[in-house]
Amino acid sequence: MSNSIVDLHYELALASRMLANEGVLDAFGHVSLRHPADSGRYLLPRARSPQLVEPADVLEFTLDSEPVRPTAEKLFAERVIHGCIYAARSDVMAVCHHHAAAVLPFCIAGVAIVPVFHLGAAVGEDIPFWDQRDEFGDTNLLVVKPEEGRSLARALAAQAAVLMSHHGATVVGKDVRELVSRAIFMCQNAQYQLQARLLGNVVPLSSGEARLAGSINGMPNVVGRTWEYWTMRLADAGRLPQRPPRGVRARNSARSRHASATSAASRRRKRPGGG
Amino acid sequence: MSNSIVDLHYELALASRMLANEGVLDAFGHVSLRHPADSGRYLLPRARSPQLVEPADVLEFTLDSEPVRPTAEKLFAERVIHGCIYAARSDVMAVCHHHAAAVLPFCIAGVAIVPVFHLGAAVGEDIPFWDQRDEFGDTNLLVVKPEEGRSLARALAAQAAVLMSHHGATVVGKDVRELVSRAIFMCQNAQYQLQARLLGNVVPLSSGEARLAGSINGMPNVVGRTWEYWTMRLADAGRLPQRPPRGVRARNSARSRHASATSAASRRRKRPGGG
Amino acid sequence: MSNSIVDLHYELALASRMLANEGVLDAFGHVSLRHPADSGRYLLPRARSPQLVEPADVLEFTLDSEPVRPTAEKLFAERVIHGCIYAARSDVMAVCHHHAAAVLPFCIAGVAIVPVFHLGAAVGEDIPFWDQRDEFGDTNLLVVKPEEGRSLARALAAQAAVLMSHHGATVVGKDVRELVSRAIFMCQNAQYQLQARLLGNVVPLSSGEARLAGSINGMPNVVGRTWEYWTMRLADAGRLPQRPPRGVRARNSARSRHASATSAASRRRKRPGGG
């Protein structure tokens, strides 16, 4: 396995745990990355709660969501969500499916999530609402058949996220950091939208504001800041994934990127009196 | 005491603490298991907050809720809940009575909890509502007399859970894992239902969806995942029960089942910088 | 200082921290105990956030709320609350004044807190509502003058608690454990009442139920359980007060009462893998 793939496995475990630590994922939900060297494959962990995912849990799948190498591991029943979206959206490099507490009330009441603060614009003005029942009648609501996955991908269309009736949401990104920030800001947006509704009228951003604010989460002085912050919080929770052993060549990639947060955490543990 | 009973005592302490750690139980509430070798007995801890229960706290009761062996320990006043349900429901192997914050608003407002997301279907479409006042007039609301316990068991009928007016809920399962997942998902369902109501109309699952989704929590690749996750969270909180000393024969049961979560926790403590 | 007073100082620090750890107190609020040997005095810490109170912070006051011994320490501006209630209510041995988040919405909206679940009956059916403005016009809302304290005590009358408009609440008890359980259950009751209102109609306990359920929190198999539980949570938070040095004679009092929770906490810290 090349060092860049070793790094990606770590990145995927890190993103899974980060999203769990921020309340987007819980016992359920999963994150995948498209294979950087083969756009016909994607990386997804074996079926395991995201806060427990280690780099060694990551497996490779075809876009038909079949494991590339035979495996005895338990697999996520809903992995077609990932395969079908990667097949339909060449711009998407990262996918997260989740049941976050913040979005579920909207999935149940059938109310649209609209951008209500600047960072909420990260998922765009229009988050489609997909009801599996429309096309498939009564199901157990899991997206397990290829046609269910394709239907969801069609509903997602060119958007950043899709709500799933009585189930949760699926979010996409052009890389893992865009995905993580979109998933987190969408949950915050949902929470604020619900509470604003309790106060009175919910006034969303204008179309112009939503468009302009939509790229704040990708600004260089923002993306580094949020990644360091979420990594620090995961380190404080004692939940950073394990580093796999790796060659010398990759020294300057993922490891150094997290260096400041990691050393903050170890510093924290060393200080006896906080000083 | 046989090794399998030693394991069950541990399992009961673990489930009690897990449900407390997930917010279902607090200072109050209790979990019991039917005796696997004698269907006329059940296992219940002495009166103690569930997050403090140790395997050594577990006592054995007849279905009349009398201790099998004389004891000087304080006992739960409401243990007839367990005895009467085991007497009425031969399919039930595990019972939990609780006052979870998520369900109490429903117990107070007299509003039914209905399945509003796929995992919420774990407790079925119909959760009966039992008001002690209907049959017994003014009481202190504790279920302490055998006739009160029998009345509650009649209200539960063949369902998975029953709401208790101004008091809490009682949940049952065919084993401890089904019980734990039902209790947790029912609380999540209640929380989402309340918030969906704040957004507008609450649309429950269709009957067909509820029936199909009702067994997701028992799917092999789900039950292992949730158990590992809730165990990990309990280990992170430093609240796993103590292992009782035990023979060699039982090596492959409970201990190995929790091995991955336990070793994750100890690994976490060993890593200095999270790496 | 006698050993029993040493124990009381510890008990007061413990109760202060426990109530802070359970969300009743925050940076503000204070707990006092009547002097067991002199009903004309009470014990109250110097002005300090309750989660930081140590036994050595406890001072002695007359019922005029003057320190018995001259002191250079900063004192709570609102200590007349305690003095005036002890003067008016010979049955009261413990007082807590707080600004808990759970009760403040009721203090602001002017809505009565009524018992909505069995444990909520611990503060009785009738919690009076006191508005300082009625008698004193515009003030800074702090209860600092003796006449303000007396007015509050008159409003409290023979009840277990009083709401204070735009300010908080004051709770009393016949001993520290009754006080602590009343304060905690009143907050839970307020939280459930608010959420039940969001679901629809709030149906309180009947008068008979409230009367019968009102003493559950004093049942022997309840009071030991809650005290052990709240102590355990405080120990888990690393916030138990420091034990003052003490004589041999008092060995069997406070120290042994908390022994199980304390040893659970130290056990927790020793276990490497939770086992």
Added chain:
Amino acid sequence: MSNSIVDLHYELALASRMLANEGVLDAFGHVSLRHPADSGRYLLPRARSPQLVEPADVLEFTLDSEPVRPTAEKLFAERVIHGCIYAARSDVMAVCHHHAAAVLPFCIAGVAIVPVFHLGAAVGEDIPFWDQRDEFGDTNLLVVKPEEGRSLARALAAQAAVLMSHHGATVVGKDVRELVSRAIFMCQNAQYQLQARLLGNVVPLSSGEARLAGSINGMPNVVGRTWEYWTMRLADAGRLPQRPPRGVRARNSARSRHASATSAASRRRKRPGGG
């Protein structure tokens, strides 16, 4: 660098982390202090999440929000908020811009935050509401241009805080402790106001009460208590900033001011059984 400036860098890092630990700041938001010796300069960290700010991250800016010394560090895009307010308000020595979850529903619904409890009066009776769209049309909602900063400062006028439509709030103070207490109490006030609205009618403090209660947060026996409490909570979270090395002369300033909370934290870590 003089010892007093070294102390200020520490104070700024401490305030940033404290406000993050209390839920006012998250990945975003920033705190600044006016330079004590040069009213035409202010101190602000490089662009970094507030819970990670170290004293060494603090930079010096002119009131045009240009760095006094050339730097390669990433800078906050919105630092004009600070410069423009210091330019307009000679009484202001500390500024905090944030997106706290408690205020966002008000920023979205366009509902005014009014003082509803005594401590909420710390930000006065009138918190202006500023909508960037009124003057600048569609923007990404970030306050980055000098004219945007000046417009915000005009909206703030002589008040203690200003709400920013769909964005957050900016709070000011005459020193760092007033700023911190205002920011925290304003968030608590917002939370209680929203929940009081769910109960019924929100009755604010009278003008006289608001004026009188407005200075409670500056009372000597209050300001020391809150600062010790918030420091203790930050120490418990393991998040105190690092002390920079400093000369002997400054021994009695910041270090000794936090001594009690710090030693409580180290004591806590040393106690095995909490006793």
